[in-house]
Amino acid sequence: MPAAADIERARERLAGVARVTPVYRSETISRLAGRDVHLKAENLQRTGSFKIRGAVNKLSTLGKAQRAAGVVAASAGNHAQAVAWAAREAGVGATIFVPQDAAMAKVEATKGYGAEVRMVGQGIEEALAEARKLSEETGAGFVHPFEDETVVAGQGTIGLELAEQVTAETVLVPIGGGGLAAGIGLALRASAPRTKVVGIRAARDAFALADGIAVKEPGELTGPLLEEVLDDVVEVSPDGIAQAIVLLLERTKLLVEGAGAVGIAALLAGKIAGDGPVAVVLSGGNIDASTLIEVVRYGVTTAGRHLVVRTSVPDRPGELLKLLQLVAEERVNVLSVEHRREGVDIPVGATGIDLTLLTRDEAHCEALLDQMRGWGYEVERLR
Numbered sequence: 001m002p003a004a005a006d007i008e009r010a011r012e013r014l015a016g017v018a019r020v021t022p023v024y025r026s027e028t029i030s031r032l033a034g035r036d037v038h039l040k041a042e043n044l045q046r047t048g049s050f051k052i053r054g055a056v057n058k059l060s061t062l063g064k065a066q067r068a069a070g071v072v073a074a075s076a077g078n079h080a081q082a083v084a085w086a087a088r089e090a091g092v093g094a095t096i097f098v099p100q101d102a103a104m105a106k107v108e109a110t111k112g113y114g115a116e117v118r119m120v121g122q123g124i125e126e127a128l129a130e131a132r133k134l135s136e137e138t139g140a141g142f143v144h145p146f147e148d149e150t151v152v153a154g155q156g157t158i159g160l161e162l163a164e165q166v167t168a169e170t171v172l173v174p175i176g177g178g179g180l181a182a183g184i185g186l187a188l189r190a191s192a193p194r195t196k197v198v199g200i201r202a203a204r205d206a207f208a209l210a211d212g213i214a215v216k217e218p219g220e221l222t223g224p225l226l227e228e229v230l231d232d233v234v235e236v237s238p239d240g241i242a243q244a245i246v247l248l249l250e251r252t253k254l255l256v257e258g259a260g261a262v263g264i265a266a267l268l269a270g271k272i273a274g275d276g277p278v279a280v281v282l283s284g285g286n287i288d289a290s291t292l293i294e295v296v297r298y299g300v301t302t303a304g305r306h307l308v309v310r311t312s313v314p315d316r317p318g319e320l321l322k323l324l325q326l327v328a329e330e331r332v333n334v335l336s337v338e339h340r341r342e343g344v345d346i347p348v349g350a351t352g353i354d355l356t357l358l359t360r361d362e363a364h365c366e367a368l369l370d371q372m373r374g375w376g377y378e379v380e381r382l383r
């Protein structure tokens with residue numbers, strides 16, 4: 001088990017290499033959660049996630065022969081980027097095995113840091129097996145994403161920073177393989193023993209959105225460590241994660257990937273006990289632009305901010321304009337207007353209209369529907 005001294009040593013090795021990331025208090029999220037909420041912005045870490053802490057620490061312990069043979073790793077994304085970056089900084093070659101369905105932004109960034117990327121198989125297990133094989137064949141240093149005491153100690157440096165940056169009743173940490181939570185838990189046990197540590201998992205149907213923490217189970221090293229250092233483990237849904245990403249973007253201007261936003265999702269779902277200050281580790285910010293578009297659309301819709309309503313107007317020039325003018329007077333944005341003449345139950349002499357409107361929240365949707373009825377339109381809510 002990594003000792004507090006190992007985490008302290010990791011911190012010395014990381015000085016000037018990894019950023020000491022800032023902690024921000026969010027007024028809006030504190031109000032929503034009914035308690036002080038502080039955000040540890042590891043999404044602003046070099047390479048966009050906390051992973052360089054473990055990777056840099058591990059690389060600094062490799063012997064001459066291993067460094068000459070290079071390093072090898074397997075990852076679906078953030079660890080890949082981190083090892084590639086740490087290897088480049090250390091002047092060591094890196095080969096990274098990546099599952100074929102990994103996020104493209106992460107794969108491109110890994111190549112951009114100069115690593116050789118080999119795409120293999122569908123899941124992380126196959127990539128890990130290939131990486132191990134290459135390490136055995138060539139003597140290259142193998143950097144496991146979490147089953148490694150040196151990697152866990154590196155991730156633990158976040159806990160040391162947190163203990164100095166904020167006094168928290170509870171710290172929320174995402175769990176994939178468990179290296180991050182184990183490291184932070186060990187560090188806090190030594191430096192802030194009264195602080196509770198809660199691990200946050202993504203539900204299985206949220207794996208696509210939270211690819212950083214998908215599929216992985218804690219391992220033989222991290223499993224027992226988590227048992228020891230965590231006070232609780234909770235699970236969050238895809239809706240909650242999408243809403244958390246949108247909230248963080250809108251209100252704190254922080255771009256956070258799904259795996260990094262699970263703490264906020266858990267907090268806002270009322271899953272975290274207590275009422276004292278909470279520190280939430282935003283563990284990464286690497287999200288594909290295409291995923292971000294989907295998430296924003298999904299987050300906005302599930303937050304009740306898209307109202308889709310079906311109505312009909314007399315089939316005469318000016319009637320659609322009249323309806324749109326009434327909507328405009330309510331200062332509501334129209335996202336789309338569709339005419340429906342076929343396949344819907346519309347009386348002769350009328351035209352069906354589907355409107356998608358941008359609203360403030362669920363209460364605003366309801367008020368608007370009442371308003372439209374008041375203007376004399378029959379309305380059916382589609383979403």
Ligand SMILES: Cc1ncc(COP(=O)(O)O)c(C=O)c1O
Pocket residue numbers: 049078079145146174175176177178179180181212213216257259260283284285
């Ligand atoms: C953004 C992000 N958060 C959290 C984690 C979970 O870290 P661990 O696998 O050490 O539990 C990962 C792992 O890849 C990640 O990429």
